[in-house]
Amino acid sequence: MTNLEKYIEAFAEGLEIDKSVVKEGLEYQSIPEWDSVGHMGLVAAIEDAFDIMMDTDDIIDLSSFEKGIEILKKYEVEI
Amino acid sequence: MIITDACWEERNLGVSTVEIQYETNDKLEDVASKIKTLSAKYIVCKIPTTKSELTSYVAKLGYTYVEDMILVEHDLKEIERSRMHQRLYDSMTYREMTKEDVEYLKKEIAGGLFSTDRITNDPFFDNTKASDRYLNWVNDLVEQEAFFYLNLYKGDPAGFVILQTKDGIVYNSVLGGGYEKYRNTGLGIVQKEQEIVKRLGGKRVETQVSSNNPGQLRALEINGYRTKGINHIFVKHND
Incomplete structure (x- = not known):
């Protein structure tokens, strides 16, 4: 599985949404599932998928599909 | 009635x-x-x-x-948080608001802090009226000596909560919200009012949430609030 596939799967699992919804342009609050409760599930799923522990500044900065890819570079994860 | x-x-x-x-x-x-x-x-x-x-x-x-x-209540018993919830919870602190903090809160309200209430969403009223309503309410709460608390993320003002009580046992969380800088960050999951009320000597905290704000309702539920009652709200404008 590629990192992109793992990333998409983490989004789908964390937000409890279909994989087809996970794509560029997906942002916090753009779907009902991505609220503060969904955000916790999302970050937990991303951490588990890449075996990392994100700083809280990065957790609150993860506001979109694209922003997550940018943040993961800090943890040496290339999508 | x-x-x-x-x-x-x-x-x-x-x-x-x-x-x-x-x-x-x-x-x-x-x-x-x-x-x-x-x-x-x-x-x-x-x-x-x-x-x-x-x-x-x-x-x-x-x-x-x-x-x-939707009226919800919390018995102040400690809840079990997920690891992510706990990390966010631990990153937030609170303190009583100063006069300067209240002035800052008013600026946030004037800037459109609230968007799900029935006045903001009523075409008969403009958004200025909705924010003026909250500003008047805050002024009233100051006069009534309500309990104003500031929520801080790593020391930076991130939101607020205002509490009132009639008997020192049940506290009502009358108004609260997250500031613009920290909106859409996930910090809305952190509810500190249970901790505040416990420290004030209360036994229970209640609050109301609109069905137009399902994200806040989910956040309250995951923090251990339970539904106590629901009112349907109807309005009518007469000429």
């Missing part, structure tokens, strides 16, 4: 306002005779969900359904 001449809303909204809280023992015929005598420009009906015959009745009289108001 309790009929209240909401004079504070006339100051806020510029129209005479009456609020009716129906009670579970109200009979339809009593309601019918009372409601027709009301002549305020803006009438708000709060109907318990168990009174379905009343919801149909007020709808026939031209009242419009706008939201459900």
Whole structure:
């Protein structure tokens, strides 16, 4: 599985949404599932998928599909 | 039923306002005779969900359904948080607000802090009226010596909560929210009012949330709040 596939799967699992919804342009609050409760599930799923522990500044900065890819570079994860 | 001449809303909204809280023992015929005598420009009906015959009745009289108001309560017992919830919770602190903090809060409100309430979403009222209503409310709460607390993320103001109590046992979280800088960050999951009320010596905290704000309802539930009651809210504008 590629990192992109793992990333998409983490989004789908964390937000409890279909994989087809996970794509560029997906942002916090753009779907009902991505609220503060969904955000916790999302970050937990991303951490588990890449075996990392994100700083809280990065957790609150993860506001979109694209922003997550940018943040993961800090943890040496290339999508 | 309790009929209240909401004079504070006339100051806020510029129209005479009456609020009716129906009670579970109200009979339809009593309601019918009372409601027709009301002549305020803006009438708000709060109907318990168990009174379905009343919801149909007020709808026939031209009242419009706008939201459900859900009353939730917390017994202050410690909850089990997920690891992510706990990390975010631990990153937040709180303290009593100063006068300067209250002024900052007012700037946030004027900038559009609230977006899900029935006034903001009512085309009869403009957004200035909605924010003025909250500003007047905050001024009233200052006069009433309510408990103002600031939520901080790593020391930076991130939101607020205002509490009131009649008996020192049950506290009502009357107003709260996240500041613009920290909106859409996930920090809305962190609810510190249980901790604050416990420290103030209270035994329970209650708050209300609109069905137009499902994200906040989910956040309250995951923090251990339980639903205590629901009112359907109908409104009518008279010429």
